[in-house]
Amino acid sequence: MKALVTGGAGFIGSHIAKKLVDNNIEVHIIDNLSTGNLENIPFIPKSNIHIKDITDLEYIESLFQKFEYTYVIHLAAMVSVVETIEKPVQSNEVNIDASLNLLNCIKEYNPNIQKVIFASSAAVYGKLDGLPKSVDSPINPLSPYAIQKYASEQYTKMYNDLYNIPTISLRFFNIYGPRQNPKSDYSGVLSIINQKFIENQKFTFFGDGEQTRDFVYINDLVQAFWLVLNNDNVHGEVFNIGTGKQTTLNEVFDVFQENYNYTIPYEYKEERQGDIKYSYADVTKLQKIGYSPQYTIKEGIREYLKYNESTLDEK
Numbered sequence: 523m524k525a526l527v528t529g530g531a532g533f534i535g536s537h538i539a540k541k542l543v544d545n546n547i548e549v550h551i552i553d554n555l556s557t558g559n560l561e562n563i564p565f566i567p568k569s570n571i572h573i574k575d576i577t578d579l580e581y582i583e584s585l586f587q588k589f590e591y592t593y594v595i596h597l598a599a600m601v602s603v604v605e606t607i608e609k610p611v612q613s614n615e616v617n618i619d620a621s622l623n624l625l626n627c628i629k630e631y632n633p634n635i636q637k638v639i640f641a642s643s644a645a646v647y648g649k650l651d652g653l654p655k656s657v658d659s660p661i662n663p664l665s666p667y668a669i670q671k672y673a674s675e676q677y678t679k680m681y682n683d684l685y686n687i688p689t690i691s692l693r694f695f696n697i698y699g700p701r702q703n704p705k706s707d708y709s710g711v712l713s714i715i716n717q718k719f720i721e722n723q724k725f726t727f728f729g730d731g732e733q734t735r736d737f738v739y740i741n742d743l744v745q746a747f748w749l750v751l752n753n754d755n756v757h758g759e760v761f762n763i764g765t766g767k768q769t770t771l772n773e774v775f776d777v778f779q780e781n782y783n784y785t786i787p788y789e790y791k792e793e794r795q796g797d798i799k800y801s802y803a804d805v806t807k808l809q810k811i812g813y814s815p816q817y818t819i820k821e822g823i824r825e826y827l828k829y830n831e832s833t834l835d836e837k
């Protein structure tokens with residue numbers, strides 16, 4: 523069995539690739555390394571890593587002409603909301619056109635594929651009054667990123683409805699864990715807090731720190747991924763990937779403080795425009811197919827820090 527993981531050198535992609543490899547599935551990766559890193563995927567042979575842009579439509583087509591994939595997991599994207607605001611046209615090419623091309627290549631060259639999974643985002647909900655956010659809730663995308671995720675998600679569903687391609691979209695909430703890149707101000711906030719603790723630098727809360735998110739430890743995402751990959755009754759569906767619990771940023775900061783046993787300076791600045799105050803996922807649909815998140819925020823952060831320590835020891 524062969525899987526193609528786009529964005530496989532990134533944070534989530536590398537964990538998904540590892541899960542597939544551990545289950546004896548040959549993994550091919552396509553990644554332009556814009557935010558990903560080859561160090562994340564030492565377990566993938568170089569010959570199966572295609573350092574290419576997902577918008578290189580001809581190259582993608584040539585891959586499908588050459589290989590028959592059992593699974594395609596599509597994660598490559600312009601992941602920064604801010605960057606999509608700055609570059610709406612270019613981000614459209616990466617986040618929509620490339621997704622559509624991928625689906626089309628699957629339809630043309632790989633119609634017997636067993637599963638196509640698309641990484642959507644909780645960003646599609648935007649500012650909603652009701653909580654938790656359910657896949658049946660209205661959507662209200664507030665950025666090009668959110669519009670693009672929604673469009674690709676709906677194209678993904680449409681290829682199931684029109685062409686019977688077994689597709690699924692997953693709306694990721696706030697995923698965190700090892701290998702998440704803390705460099706951008708808009709990357710996962712947990713990786714940023716962690717980096718600030720490591721470097722003993724000041725952390726800035728935008729707002730009063732009482733905003734909430736549904737933080738999901740990467741192993742729980744992998745659990746959900748594996749469940750949908752191996753379920754043939756969920757094609758054409760959309761799932762939330764969350765824990766069903768909300769945690770404030772102030773609470774997250776406290777957990778880091780407890781684990782590091784020291785604190786760092788912090789400040790509160792004005793809330794960022796467009797920031798959503800409260801968010802968490804309704805995961806009942808996922809629970810119905812066997813999902814049961816294993817990590818509370820305390821356990822997830824502890825695991826995350828344990829992993830970081832063990833890799834530091836190796837260096």
Ligand SMILES: NC(=O)c1ccc[n+]([C@@H]2O[C@H](COP(=O)([O-])OP(=O)(O)OC[C@H]3O[C@@H](n4cnc5c(N)ncnc54)[C@H](O)[C@@H]3O)[C@@H](O)[C@H]2O)c1
Nearest residue numbers: 529531532533534553554555556557558575576599694697
């Ligand atoms: N991390 C989260 O909390 C979260 C939440 C919602 C949705 N998502 C989605 O999950 C997916 C993976 O996110 P992540 O957190 O692992 O981010 P990441 O930045 O670590 O991974 C994205 C990967 O895609 C690659 N990539 C980017 N543009 C590319 C292009 N044009 N061509 C080829 N490769 C390209 C990057 O180099 C990187 O390896 C993304 O689609 C993201 O939008 C993530």
